[in-house]
Amino acid sequence: MKTVASFKIQYSQYLDAEGKLTQNKLPRFAENRDELLKMYRMMSFVRVFDTKAVALQRTGQLGTYASCLGHEATHVGIGAAMQPEDAFFPMYREYGAQFWRGVKPHEVLLFWGGDERGSNFSGPQHDFAWAVPIATQCHHAAGAAMAFKLRKEKRAAVSVIGDGGTSQGDFYESLNAAGAWRLPAVFVVSNNMWAISVPLSAQTACETLAQKAIAAGIEGVQVDGNDIIAVRDIMEYSLDKARSGKGPTLVEALTYRISDHTTADDASRYRNKEEVEEAKRREPLIRIRKYLTDIGAWDQKKEDKLLAECAEQVDTEVKLYKDAGKPPLESMFDHMFANLPEGLIAQREAAAEEGRQHG
Numbered sequence: 001m002k003t004v005a006s007f008k009i010q011y012s013q014y015l016d017a018e019g020k021l022t023q024n025k026l027p028r029f030a031e032n033r034d035e036l037l038k039m040y041r042m043m044s045f046v047r048v049f050d051t052k053a054v055a056l057q058r059t060g061q062l063g064t065y066a067s068c069l070g071h072e073a074t075h076v077g078i079g080a081a082m083q084p085e086d087a088f089f090p091m092y093r094e095y096g097a098q099f100w101r102g103v104k105p106h107e108v109l110l111f112w113g114g115d116e117r118g119s120n121f122s123g124p125q126h127d128f129a130w131a132v133p134i135a136t137q138c139h140h141a142a143g144a145a146m147a148f149k150l151r152k153e154k155r156a157a158v159s160v161i162g163d164g165g166t167s168q169g170d171f172y173e174s175l176n177a178a179g180a181w182r183l184p185a186v187f188v189v190s191n192n193m194w195a196i197s198v199p200l201s202a203q204t205a206c207e208t209l210a211q212k213a214i215a216a217g218i219e220g221v222q223v224d225g226n227d228i229i230a231v232r233d234i235m236e237y238s239l240d241k242a243r244s245g246k247g248p249t250l251v252e253a254l255t256y257r258i259s260d261h262t263t264a265d266d267a268s269r270y271r272n273k274e275e276v277e278e279a280k281r282r283e284p285l286i287r288i289r290k291y292l293t294d295i296g297a298w299d300q301k302k303e304d305k306l307l308a309e310c311a312e313q314v315d316t317e318v319k320l321y322k323d324a325g326k327p328p329l330e331s332m333f334d335h336m337f338a339n340l341p342e343g344l345i346a347q348r349e350a351a352a353e354e355g356r357q358h359g
Contacts, residue, residue, distance in 0.1 A: 009210045012234050013224040017282040019290025027233040033297045039080055039228050040288050040298075041306060043072040046096045047285060048310040049105050050259075052318065053112070057263045061322075065112045066093040067259035070226075073284030074190050074253040075160075076100060077231025081239055082158060087144050088127040089137040089159040094190075097160075101127060105313075106320035115327055116335055135161055135170035138187060142174040145183035145248070156184045156242035158235075164195020166209050172216075175250065179216035184242035186235065187213075187250045190225065192257035197270040213250035225253030226284040258283060329355035 079100030102123030110118030213220030
């Protein structure tokens with residue numbers, strides 16, 4: 001037999017877990033301290049927001065919430081690389097990318113509070129809302145990318161999915177369509193090693209998730225998802241490629257879900273403490289903070305000031321969320337159909353009556 005094809009997966013990293021450079025030359029944006037500080041500030045804000053959101057849920061002031069603890073570099077790196085005209089198709093925890101693109105934190109709280117008004121968020125109106133069904137957002141991204149191509153628009157569609165979601169048929173179908181039609185799309189796999197309680201080792205026999213791109217005939221790359229510089233760099237490369245008509249890319253970002261899957265989960269039932277503690281030593285904020293400190297761009301005084309500012313801003317957003325009040329119970333039917341079917345009209349009337357009886 002002879003070899004008819006062979007493939008390789010490239011891995012990208014600029015900052016190791018200690019915040020030390022692993023390459024001699026940085027991307028151009030990373031040579032700008034102000035740009036690095038802007039990303040670090042957003043990562044820190046997301047961390048403070050996430051902590052507060054979990055506290056709100058634990059005290060009965062928020063519904064089930066999906067924490068993004070440990071994902072800050074991956075999410076902010078995605079947002080920082082995108083242009084406003086690009087379209088974003090998240091799953092349900094990419095707050096860093098959404099905040100960067102203009103979504104307000106209180107709108108995220110409204111969504112997790114069961115208020116559909118949260119889905120009418122600020123930022124680009126062509127961005128899609130949170131997708132709790134697994135992998136459907138990949139189909140949506142492929143469809144939008146097809147529209148961009150047909151219209152000859154220099155725009156790209158970016159979707160994010162978890163490691164577990166890569167086992168869904170929707171994911172493979174989207175990759176195949178993007179490859180066959182050479183669509184301007186970037187599919188990001190946020191590989192946090194756990195599909196709720198299922199470890200990556202039980203999810204796939206692949207050495208990498210990036211290599212799932214090979215069957216679709218597209219490029220697959222792997223990046224250190226805890227390295228904000230590497231994530232933004234590989235996203236800028238992939239987006240530039242997409243917008244210039246050179247096809248889609250699958251980006252596997254290696255990170256770790258330090259938190260529970262959601263506040264309805266208890267990860268201590270299936271993960272050992274040692275694994276989580278090791279992940280905390282490699283988490284994204286530590287390494288970029290160490291790097292900024294080493295180059296003289298950051299210190300403890302600035303850190304304390306930033307955290308105080310973040311806490312104040314989060315408190316303001318929480319107040320906006322609480323002051324919004326609860327929508328009428330029957331409003332759950334308002335965004336389902338342009339013309340509500342007769343059966344649902346009856347249900348809506350019943351919900352309205354229930355709401356009146358219980359205030």
